[in-house]
Amino acid sequence: MNVLNVAEKPMVARTVATILSRNQNMRMREGRSRYNKIFEFNYTIRGQPCHMIFTSVTGHLMELEFDDRYRKWHSCDPADLFRAPVHKFVPEDKKDIKRTLEEEARRCQWLILWLDCDVEGENIAYEVIDVCTAVNPHLTIKRAWFSTLIDRDIHNAAQNDLRDPDKRVADAVDVRQEIDLRIGASFTRFQTMLMKDAFIIDTATDDRNRVLSYGPCQFPTLGFVVERFWEIQAHEPEEFWSIICSHESKEGTAEFSWMRGRLFDYTCAVIIYEMCVEEPTATVTNIRQQEKPKYPPFPLNTIELQKRASRYFRMSSDHTMKVAEELYQAGFISYPRTETDSFSPGTDLHTIVQEQQGHPEWGIYAQRLMDPEAGLWRNPRGGGHDDKAHPPIYPTKFSTGESGWSQDHRKLYELVVRHFLACVSKPALGAETTVEINIAGELFSACGRVILEKNYLDVYRYESWGGSMIPTYTNGQQFNPTKLTLESGVTRPPPLLSEADLLSYMDREEAKIGTDATMQDHIKKMLDRSYATKDSSTRFTPTNLGEALVLGYDDIDMTYKLWKPDLRSEMEKKMDDVKKGDKSKAEVLVTILQKMEACFLEVSMACLCYMAEF
Template identity: 80%
Template structure:
C-alpha cells in the first residue's frame, strides 16, 4: 500500500494479539507468519488510523519481558553479607527464555515507523510496555511510541482505543519499578538471613527436603501471614466464660413472637437468677412500643477485583487464585471486562442498557433483563458508587452474551454467572420490606421482638446468592398485656472468633493496604506453597508450626516486621509515585533505609528467632557435623576467589576459624587462637583494613590459656592490623588440627606450586601482588625491647631483667597455658607497660618484646562505638619492628617472616599445607 506507514503492535499475551488482530481486521485479509518465538506469532493486516493508511504488524510478549536481579557477584547466597543487598547494584535484563521474543521485536521494529502498545492497562502492564519500548528503541530510535487503552476485548472498545491513542504513563511504570526493587532487596536479604540461620539448626517438617528448604520472606507475604497467626493466637488465648440470658416467647393465633432480653446476657449467675425470679413472680408483659417502618436491602456496588474474589470464596468456596485464573480466561475470550480493577462505580458515559440488552436471551436471567428494560416495571436504578476509581478500568461486567461455551468448566460457568447476575443486580432497585419492632416490659425488664415482611423483592429475584429473611409476628398495640408462653433462664458460653476465611483474609489485606487487587491472591498462594499456612475444606486458614514460629520470633524482637504498617506505608508511597506526587528514587531511598535498619536490628536479635523455632522443632545435629560447609557470620569478602564471603566458623574440635564459603573450590582460611572460648561477629567495621568492609569480632579467651596482661575479652580484627590477636596466635598457637607443631604433613614441590598458584592473595589485607609475609600492613615500627644483667641484684649468676619501658625489675613467672605449661617468662608488673620475654630467649641471647595490652572495658568498647579497632592501629605503637625475634608456640625462635596460618618458618602462608584441611 503506497503511502502507508508500518505500525508494530505489541500485546501482553499471544491470545490478546490474536483477538485484537481479528477485531481490527474484521478477519479479512488477515495473514499470519512465524516469529522467532514459536508461541508469539505475527499477524499482518491493513487498517486506517484517523485517515492514515497503515500496514499493521501485530505480535506479543508473554508477561514481563525483563527481570530485575542483582549483578552476578551478589547472586550467590554466600557471595556477600545479606545487608549488602540493600545497596548492591541491580540490573534489568531479558532472560534466556525470552531472547527469541526480544529478537522478534528488534527485527520488526527496524521495519516500522510506529510502535503501538496493547499491554494490559494497569500499572504492571504499563511497566511491561516500557520494557518493550526499551528493546524496540534500541533497534530503532526513530519510532513514534503510542499507547492503546482498552478494558474489554470487544469491537467497540478496540476500535475506540485504536482511534484514540495516548502516550504511555511513565509514572505507572516507575511505581512498579520501585515495588520490584524494594521487594527484591527486602525479600532477598531476609530470606537469606533466616534460611541460613535456621534451616540447618532444626528438623523442619515440610513437603521438601529440609536441606533444600528456603525460608522465604516477602514484605507482603509476612503481614498476610501475620493476620492468620494473630487470629489463631486470639483463638488459642480465649478462655470460655459462662453467661446467662432470659428468653421470652409469646404464641397466638397470628403466629409466634420471640422476644430478646435488652440486657443481652449477664456473667453474674446470682444477678441473673434474681432478675429471672422477679420476672417469674410478675410474668405479665405490657407492650410499651410498637414501631413500623419501611426497610430497604440495597444491591451490591459494582464488582471490583477484591469483591469478585471474596464473593467467589463465600459463594463457591473457590480460592482467590483459581478465581483470578478463570476470570482471566473469560476476559481473554471476550466475555467479561478486564478483571483486575479497583473501580466500583460506573462512569456516566457507560452504556449500561446495551450491556443488559445482550443478556435478554439467556434462559435463566433473560426474563429479568427484559423486566429491567421495561419502563413500566420501574425496576431500573442507576448503580450506586463504592467510592473507588483507579482511572484505568471500569468495574467488572459482562461484555458478551453466552449461554455456556463448549469447553467451559463448572468454575467458568459459575464466575460468568456471578459477573452477569451481579451486574444486573447493580442496576436494579433495592428490596423493600415492612419491619415491625415490638417492645414489652416484664417486672421492670425490657424485651423486644422484630418481624419483617418483604414487600418487593426487586434485585433479590436475580441475585440468588443473597436472601432477606423475615418472619411474621402477631399484631400488638401499645398498652396491651399478655402472659408469655415461655419465660426461661438459659445459659451459654462465650466462643472465640472463627479462623480467618479467605474472604476475611482478603478484607484484612484490603483494609490494611497489603498488596494490590492484582497481587493479593498471589500472596495468599505463596503462604500455602511455602508451608507457612494451611487452608481447610471451609477455606479457613491456620498457621503451620513454621509460620507461627517465624512470626513469634519477629514478634519477640519487638519489631512489626509481621504487621501491616510498614508494607501499608510502602504501598501508599508507590501509589504516590503512580500519580506523580513522589519520585521513584525518593521512595526507594526512604523505604530501603527503613528496612535496612530493621534488618540490622533483627540480625542482632536473631536469638529470638532461634528460641521461637526451638519451641516447635527439634534441634538438628547437622549444625555441628557440617561446620566446614555451614554458613556462619560474614566477616569480609574473600580476597582470594573474589566471589564468596569469609565467615566465622567453628570446627568439630571446637576451634574457631574464618574461612571462605567457596570451600572446597576456595580454601582460603585464617585459623584463630586456640585459646578462643567464644567469638561473634559484630556490626562494627574496621576503619583501617581494606578492601572493606571487615567486621570486627568480639572474642572471649580462656583466661588460663593466655599470658598475664592480656584481657580475656577483646574486640579484634582479622584483617591484619590487630597486634593483640597476632601476638596471641604466636603465643597460644591456632586451633588448626594440623598447625605447625610437628604433626602436619609435608607437601611436595608440585603441590606447593599448585597451592601457590591458587593462593595468590595476601592473607592480611586480601590484596594480590604480594604474599602475606611481605604485606605492608605488617611493617609497623616499635621500640626494641631490651634485657640486661643487673650485677647488683642478689646472688652471683642470677639474671635480672628490667622493663624496657619503665625500668622496673620484672619478676620471673611460670606459664600455665596448655601450649607452654611450666615455661618461665618475665613480664612487667606494671599494668601500664607491655614488656614480656621468655626466659629461654634470654639464655639464647634473644631480646624481649612489648605487647599492647587489651582493655575491653575502655579502648575496645569505645572503639566499638566508633567503628575503630582499639588502641593499636595498622602502624601504631605496639607493633613489631623488623629486628624483633618472636617465639612460636613450641618455644622455638622464628623470624618475622613466617607462615601466618600455622607459624612454620619453613614456608609462607600461600603454600601452607594446612589450607587443604
C-alpha cells in the first residue's frame, strides 16, 4: 500500500521521515519544488506493510482573495467588499508544491496529514485534501496527532493516533479568514482613500506605510495601547499625606505601615498626626505568626511563555514564537502553540525530569526531585485551561546548548526546562510575623518574613521571595517610635502597557483578541504599521497616527466602538461555535458580516458628513 504523508514544513517532513524509517533505507528525491523534498521508505502501520512517501507544504497552500474585478482599489465602493465574491486559490509560488501533491496522490491509497495539530493546521489539512482528492477521490484520509518531534510520540501517532480530520475546525478558520479579508479590505481602502483625498496621500506608491491599514484584531490591540496612553494623559497628580513610623532596637528595625494608608485632606492628616505626636507611646495590640507558601507557576502555555520571555529577557512575543518553533522542530521542546496549562494524569513527568539529571546547571536539582528522601516532588497544579489538543510546553530532549543556537535559543530552552522543574516541585515556605501597634488610637502594622524552605525557588531563578527580619515583640509591649513623621506624596499615573500587559489584556475571557497562535502577529502588525512604538522596557506608546485613528473612530457616535475589543470578542465566540459544531460556517458569516457592514456604513456616513462641513 502506498501512503502519501504531508507535513506542514520541510524540516518536519525530514524529521518525521527519519524517525519512522529509523534512518535506515530512506531514499530522498526531488519534488517539483526545490525546497520540498520527497522521502521514501517502508513502514508497517498496525500490521499493514506500507510504502511511505513523505513530503511537505510550507504553511498554507492556498490564499483567499476577491475575484479579479474587485481587487483594484478603485474598482468598487469599499462597501461592496462585504458581499463581493471570494475564492481560494493556490498562488504562483506554491504551484510546484501543488503539482508534487497531485503527482504523488495519483499513485497512493492513503493520505496521512502530519500538519501542526492546531486550528491553522486543520485548515491547511483541508487545503491538501482538496488538492489530492481532486486527482484521486478514493484516498483514505487520516490525521496524525502528535505534540513533540521525538521518536516515542511520532511512532505512537502513526500506530495509535490516526484520526479523521475535523471539518468544523477548518471551517472556523475559513470564517476567520473571510471576515478578516472583507473587514480589513473595506475599512483599509475607505480610510486610506479618505485620508488621501483630505491630506494628499499617494496610494499609487509602493510605500506600505502610506496605506492606513485596518484589521479587526490589529485595531482593538492598538485600542488597548491608546486607552492606557489616554489614562496617563488624563491623570492629574493629587497630593496626599501619610504617617511614617519606624522603631529601631538591638535586633533591627521595623517599618510600620499606617493602616489608613494615606489621606488626601491635609487638615485631617495634620490633626491625626499631632494626636500621635502628643501621645507617641506605641502599644503592641496583636501579633500573628503563620507559615505561608509561595506556589510554583502553573505549567507553561503559549501566552505565559510569551509574557515571561518578555519580562525576563525583553524578548518580543513574535521573536519568542519564532525561537520556540525552531526548538520544537529540532525536537527540544513540545509543541509551543497550546492553551493548556494542566498535565493530564497519564503524563510521564518523572521521565522528563530524569532526562535533565546530567545538566551542569540544574542537574543536581533534578536529582533531588527524583530522590524520595528529599521530599521535593509535588504533582503540578492545574491552571484550568485545556485546549484538548496539546499538553503544556515542556522539554523533550536534553541539551547543554547546541552549536547552532543563539543566546535566545539558550534562554528560551532554559526557561522551558526550569519552568517544568518548578512545576513539579513543592512550594517555597516562609514564616511570616505581623505586628500591629496602636498610637493614640491610630493603627500601624509591620511584617517580617523568614524563608524556611526555598524548594522550587532553588531552580526557578526568575522569581524571588525576599525575607526581612523584624525585632521580637510581645503583646502589650510599649515603646516610643524612633521615627514618627508626616510625609507627603503625589499620586502617579499607571505605566504604559508592557508587552506582557498587552498579551494579558488580549487574552482576557471577556475581551479575547485573536488566538494564542496569532496574538503576537497582531502586535507586530501594529508596530510595522507605525501605529505604536515599543521602548527598551517593552512598553508601548501610540504614534500620532495611531492615536489619531483611534480618536477618529471614538468621535463617531455609533453602536460599537470599533477600537474596543467587544465586537472582536463577540466574533471569536461565534467562530468557536463553528468549531464546536453548534453553528454552521454560512450562518456565522452572514451574522458577522451583516453587523460589520452596518458598522462600516455608520462610519462612512459620519466621515462623509464631517468632510462636507470643510
